[in-house]
Amino acid sequence: MKKIVTVVGARPQFIKAAPVSKIVRKYYQEVLVHTGQHYDDNMSDVFFRQLAIPMPDVNLEVGSSSHADLTANIMIKLEKILIDVEPSLLLIYGDTNSTLAASITAAKMHIPVAHIEAGLRNFDLAIPEEINRVIADKLSTYLFAPTKTAVDNLKDEGLQKNVFLTGDVMYDSLVYALKIAEGKTAILNDLNLQEKKYCLVTIHRAENTDNVSYLEQIIKALGCFPERVIFPIHPRTQKVITVNGIVIPNNVSIIPSIGYLDFIVLESNARMILTDSGGVQREAYCLQIPCITVFPSTSWVETVEDGWNKLADASVDSIMNAYSHPFNLNNYRAYFGDGHAAEKTINILRDFV
Numbered sequence: 001m002k003k004i005v006t007v008v009g010a011r012p013q014f015i016k017a018a019p020v021s022k023i024v025r026k027y028y029q030e031v032l033v034h035t036g037q038h039y040d041d042n043m044s045d046v047f048f049r050q051l052a053i054p055m056p057d058v059n060l061e062v063g064s065s066s067h068a069d070l071t072a073n074i075m076i077k078l079e080k081i082l083i084d085v086e087p088s089l090l091l092i093y094g095d096t097n098s099t100l101a102a103s104i105t106a107a108k109m110h111i112p113v114a115h116i117e118a119g120l121r122n123f124d125l126a127i128p129e130e131i132n133r134v135i136a137d138k139l140s141t142y143l144f145a146p147t148k149t150a151v152d153n154l155k156d157e158g159l160q161k162n163v164f165l166t167g168d169v170m171y172d173s174l175v176y177a178l179k180i181a182e183g184k185t186a187i188l189n190d191l192n193l194q195e196k197k198y199c200l201v202t203i204h205r206a207e208n209t210d211n212v213s214y215l216e217q218i219i220k221a222l223g224c225f226p227e228r229v230i231f232p233i234h235p236r237t238q239k240v241i242t243v244n245g246i247v248i249p250n251n252v253s254i255i256p257s258i259g260y261l262d263f264i265v266l267e268s269n270a271r272m273i274l275t276d277s278g279g280v281q282r283e284a285y286c287l288q289i290p291c292i293t294v295f296p297s298t299s300w301v302e303t304v305e306d307g308w309n310k311l312a313d314a315s316v317d318s319i320m321n322a323y324s325h326p327f328n329l330n331n332y333r334a335y336f337g338d339g340h341a342a343e344k345t346i347n348i349l350r351d352f353v
């Protein structure tokens with residue numbers, strides 16, 4: 001059996017790998033490498049347990065550090081694994097520093113790279129994820145694009161060879177997990193929530209947390225919402241709140257980040273979602289929950305075009321403006337595929353590897 005090394009490291013990558021790993025293992029020997037970029041139980045292990053992802057074969061345990069330090073550390077440690085395993089292919093997901101590091105390491109060793117979630121762009125190289133995407137795409141041999149927009153973005157950069165429109169593997173996970181979530185979570189009861197009577201919030205992007213005044217503005221805006229706000233908090237955001245003593249309004253319940261099954265139940269029952277997460281934006285669309293994205297741009301333009309997603313700046317005025325005007329909702333369209341993107345991806349890959 002040919003060997004594939006898959007590299008994951010951050011929360012959304014575990015969720016993306018869940019449906020793909022199951023199919024990879026039918027045809028290949030998969031060596032699953034966890035870089036250790038995310039390491040808290042509620043940012044990592046909980047997803048392996050809930051989504052029955054095979055335990056990583058190797059954990060590089062790089063932990064948290066600066067962009068350069070993290071990227072370099074992963075490269076140094078991953079190179080040794082790749083020398084040892086001699087895989088026929090390296091599989092990577094999304095746009096994190098783990099994605100970037102893995103793509104450079106493998107490309108320099110002439111190991112073909114397959115990038116799942118290729119072609120997403122915000123057209124702004126000040127965004128760290130944009131740098132990671134552009135480089136990972138350029139270095140990849142096989143580019144699996146979740147949307148038609150992503151295919152077009154790659155074409156505009158001259159990347160046309162081995163580009164495949166597959167749909168979104170994160171949507172595969174959502175479809176699967178919604179089926180198993182029922183009966184396995186009591187989150188609405190635990191938080192004393194009623195369906196469609198609360199707003200669900202996540203904020204973690206560097207742009208909204210490194211600048212304390214932006215996070216203060218976002219939290220102040222949440223305090224103006226005339227409804228309960230549930231805010232499962234990313235450790236990065238929690239740190240900024242604690243260090244700066246940001247005051248949390250009475251209607252806002254901050255809880256630690258939660259497992260996927262609890263989270264998607266909170267999403268599906270929310271009246272509205274406010275986020276800066278790429279994954280949460282499109283889950284909101286797929287679940288048909290109106291969403292405000294606190295970011296100047298999005299790579300998931302379809303969600304905005306269809307009226308389910310509004311962009312806002314990190315200011316009370318901009319957020320309240322988005323909040324107080326009705327959403328102009330269009331019909332839901334299957335932009336993200338049919339829940340079988342993972343199968344489609346691996347079937348295509350089998351023609352080559």
Ligand code: UD1
Pocket residue numbers: 010011012037038039040043044064065095096097098128129204205206234235236239
């Ligand atoms: C990373 C990705 C981002 C993705 C996000 C998913 C990059 C450049 N960014 O951002 O694209 O949307 O993951 O959640 O790769 N921390 C902990 N425990 C953990 C993990 C992180 O305490 O288990 C804290 C540390 O203080 C760390 C900070 O969070 O310094 C940021 O973590 P890091 O992985 O560097 O970036 P994210 O903001 O998580």
Ligand code: UDP
Pocket residue numbers: 011012015202204232233256257258259260261263264276277278279280283
């Ligand atoms: N998520 C979760 N628990 C939480 C917050 C988010 O399971 O407390 C899931 C969410 O359903 C989505 C993914 O994490 O599938 C999004 O990850 P994140 O926002 O960290 O990263 P991004 O998508 O912005 O890269």
